[in-house]
Amino acid sequence: MFPHAPTGTEHYSAAPKTNTGDGIRLGESAGGVMETGYPAAGAWAPVSLVPRSPVENAHFPHLLERAKPGVIAVTASGRRFVNEADSYHDFIQALIDTTEPGQPPQAWLICDHRFLRRYGLGHAKPFPLPIAPHLRSGYLKRGRTPAELAMACGIDASALQQTLDHYNQHARHGEDPAFGRGDTAYNRIQGDADCTPNPCVAPIEKGPLYGVEIRPGSLGTFAGLRTDASARVLAADGFPVDGLYAVGTDMASIMAGRYPAGGINLGPGMTFGYIAANHIKSRYTSFTHEKPAS
Structure with missing residues (x-):
């Protein structure tokens, strides 16, 4: 709910009607928290x-x-x-x-x-x-x-x-x-x-x-799940939720509620998708190269 749309009917998103925040709800159910302090919650x-x-x-x-x-x-x-x-x-x-x-x-x-x-x-x-x-x-x-x-x-x-x-x-x-x-x-x-x-x-x-x-x-949202620089979702205590990542508009925008240029939802989505994939790969590589217990 946005402040300018108290009944929920004064705002008209250009996003698909099927985009209803399911990813964010899943992240919250696993312990992630939303960023709520941005000056504008939407693009x-x-x-x-x-x-x-x-x-x-x-x-x-x-x-x-x-x-x-x-x-x-x-x-x-x-x-x-x-x-x-x-x-x-x-x-x-x-x-x-x-x-x-x-x-x-x-x-x-x-x-x-x-x-x-x-x-x-x-x-x-x-x-x-x-x-x-x-x-x-x-x-x-x-x-x-x-x-x-x-x-x-x-x-x-x-x-x-x-x-x-x-x-x-x-x-x-x-x-x-x-x-x-x-x-x-x-x-x-x-x-x-x-x-x-x-x-x-x-x-x-x-x-x-x-x-x-x-x-x-x-066109999208700036508010989303709090993450760290590796796109890991953060819990209320500020520590990452193990194994949980968020990118795109499920992730709180690095622009912090500002809009410096067109595509500002797309660019960070691609960038942090790459960062998250590499972070997951590095973890997987370290796990698979661990020496078996003697």
């Missing part, structure tokens, strides 16, 4: 809910288009809250931090028709794929003007207009003084090199405008 990611049926939604992670020029994120207040081109983890952490206590974290990605047809918006794909099914399902909202889009999304119309006016004033020159979007190599790598002078910034001016609702989600 956060913005997720939109794609209708599959009247009672079921797919969880679509927004990993790529947020850094493209010509899209912003706003809350229902109509205000931006983050550098949209920062990591997906930082994006959701900013949304959680800006949400009033007791309110569900919720935001909207807003773009114009040019952006939608060039880059797509979430599950709504670029031209030539059709957007009509997403409009009919309600996944994609549309308005001829900012006021119409605000009404369709439930956003403060006056504030959204002010936000767009301020953003566009600087975006026409490739600037984002509010959040410094495009100022770092991390931002620019996901931008559009054909957009100059800033591959991450362009105005949002020509209707119709579109919006997709964003909710907090995750």
